[in-house]
Amino acid sequence: MTTLSLQHVTVAGRTGDRLRSVDLTFEPGQTCLLVGPNGAGKSTLLRVLLGLEVMSEGSARIGGHNVRDLSARGRAAAVAWLPQNPRLEVGVTGEELVAAARFRFQEPWREARAVARDMLRARGAHAFADRRMETLSGGEAQRVRFAALDAQEASWWLLDEPAAHLDPSIQLTLLEAVRAREEQDGGVIMVTHDLAMVPSFFSKQARVVGLSGGAVAVDEPLQPSVSVRSIGRLMSLELAEITVEDRPHWVVQGAAP
Amino acid sequence: MTRIVLLLVGVLLAVACAPWLGAELVGEQADWVWWNLRWPRVVLGALVGLTLALVGASFQVVLENPLATPSTVGTTAGASVGALLVLVCFPQLASLGAVSLGAFAGAAMVSFLIASLATTRGIRMEDLLLAGIAVTLASSALVMGLQLQADANTTLAAVRWSLGSLATVGWGKVYGVAPLALLGCGVILTQGRALQALVGGQDRAATQGVNLAKVRVLVLGMGSLAVGACVAACGPIAFVGLIVPHLVSRSIGGGPRTLIPLSGIAGAGFLPLADGLARVLLVGRELPVGVLTATLGAPVLLWLLLSRR
Numbered sequence: 379m380t381t382l383s384l385q386h387v388t389v390a391g392r393t394g395d396r397l398r399s400v401d402l403t404f405e406p407g408q409t410c411l412l413v414g415p416n417g418a419g420k421s422t423l424l425r426v427l428l429g430l431e432v433m434s435e436g437s438a439r440i441g442g443h444n445v446r447d448l449s450a451r452g453r454a455a456a457v458a459w460l461p462q463n464p465r466l467e468v469g470v471t472g473e474e475l476v477a478a479a480r481f482r483f484q485e486p487w488r489e490a491r492a493v494a495r496d497m498l499r500a501r502g503a504h505a506f507a508d509r510r511m512e513t514l515s516g517g518e519a520q521r522v523r524f525a526a527l528d529a530q531e532a533s534w535w536l537l538d539e540p541a542a543h544l545d546p547s548i549q550l551t552l553l554e555a556v557r558a559r560e561e562q563d564g565g566v567i568m569v570t571h572d573l574a575m576v577p578s579f580f581s582k583q584a585r586v587v588g589l590s591g592g593a594v595a596v597d598e599p600l601q602p603s604v605s606v607r608s609i610g611r612l613m614s615l616e617l618a619e620i621t622v623e624d625r626p627h628w629v630v631q632g633a634a635p
Numbered sequence: 636m637t638r639i640v641l642l643l644v645g646v647l648l649a650v651a652c653a654p655w656l657g658a659e660l661v662g663e664q665a666d667w668v669w670w671n672l673r674w675p676r677v678v679l680g681a682l683v684g685l686t687l688a689l690v691g692a693s694f695q696v697v698l699e700n701p702l703a704t705p706s707t708v709g710t711t712a713g714a715s716v717g718a719l720l721v722l723v724c725f726p727q728l729a730s731l732g733a734v735s736l737g738a739f740a741g742a743a744m745v746s747f748l749i750a751s752l753a754t755t756r757g758i759r760m761e762d763l764l765l766a767g768i769a770v771t772l773a774s775s776a777l778v779m780g781l782q783l784q785a786d787a788n789t790t791l792a793a794v795r796w797s798l799g800s801l802a803t804v805g806w807g808k809v810y811g812v813a814p815l816a817l818l819g820c821g822v823i824l825t826q827g828r829a830l831q832a833l834v835g836g837q838d839r840a841a842t843q844g845v846n847l848a849k850v851r852v853l854v855l856g857m858g859s860l861a862v863g864a865c866v867a868a869c870g871p872i873a874f875v876g877l878i879v880p881h882l883v884s885r886s887i888g889g890g891p892r893t894l895i896p897l898s899g900i901a902g903a904g905f906l907p908l909a910d911g912l913a914r915v916l917l918v919g920r921e922l923p924v925g926v927l928t929a930t931l932g933a934p935v936l937l938w939l940l941l942s943r944r
Binding site: 479 | 839
């Protein structure tokens, strides 16, 4: 397991800094929800941890090593990524896509495909193994991509709104996958806008980090009755907590006064 | 699977039939023509077709653009300038060998430029394509300027070279092209897994452990060198690197890992066959194969684009 950390990270953008002097440490196996308004720097933060952004200041570290000094394969062992609106992988079958995600293992292709088949079966997505990605629905394709995350066998999952634009039942399936990951002590950092699901979803103690204008505005253990106020303020929303069958939920009542 | 077998059979048939196309060989020269004109030409065609199609298919993956080919990144244009420079500046040397060397040097310089651009931090693949277009435009201006300076004979020689032809006497050109072409194709084939990972985009491939800089240098650099060797020997042969991969992906499909080698195989059958046709289409004289592929290629490409979905 690996600790991820950002030290004084600043990322310059065209119209001001996209991240401003961010200091964060993610302990192994932690579950972290990353929230904030559009353009707050959530995706950029994930990309910094993945070594995809050029920082104007500070450093990102994976298990004590600077992200920049690690080899691509070394990074792939620590962090796996599901981007926001991933590009449709035209031409390959589900199985080929999952097998391709095992690039870092340098194993024979036949072996990678066998593992891919197992991973798809474990996700209940074996029906998509021989189908081309472009023939799958959005939800089906996203389930194959989750199997690809499994196949990479990284310590951390960095998920960027993995359930956006999908129907509620598929959203639930995907979020179950994240929850299962949490129960196996795999680390997850997930960007989400789905505030209704935030308070009740995770079984163990999660952490919530809120970004605003590229800086960390909220960083606390998720306690629904407390976080409802800090997250509400962060998102400029009037959030209220309600309880249904002893489980807390958040509802948006309107814009903050 | 059936389609792959069909493709293989088709390519073998095309290569086997290609030397029979053309006038019937009779008399005591027949044997010589058969072994020193027909067969080397078919083998050269297969080699060049393989290289152009395989490199084209891999460029389309690395540059993330369905229109990318060695011609779009400027390799072919660089070769043209090199060839013409030799023809104009050293007319006394203007044997085929010297022109080929010049073409190769031009292609190699552009390859080097592309490879170093490709590893620049933060470069986008569109930028590379735009750079290629700039190189191509500048080169064609240079070519025209050089042609104005040159005498009629040199200009004619340059025009002939620029039409693209597989005409060859003996096995010299085959030996000249084979090492670099096969090396380039071989190196690209070793990158199959990395290219496969690129279907999800460059960033995602990088996070899955693909060393993007290495893949770009190997595929773009070695691919350009391989194509440079082909262009040096035969002149630019248009559209093969564009159309063959598109036809293969349309009819067989699959990820880059299978698409790239299959495109190469299809190209190895396509070019000798096209060349055979170019030899027999006009009675009494032959068409340079580059003219045929370009005339046929443009409508085929349009049809492909219009019939999409």
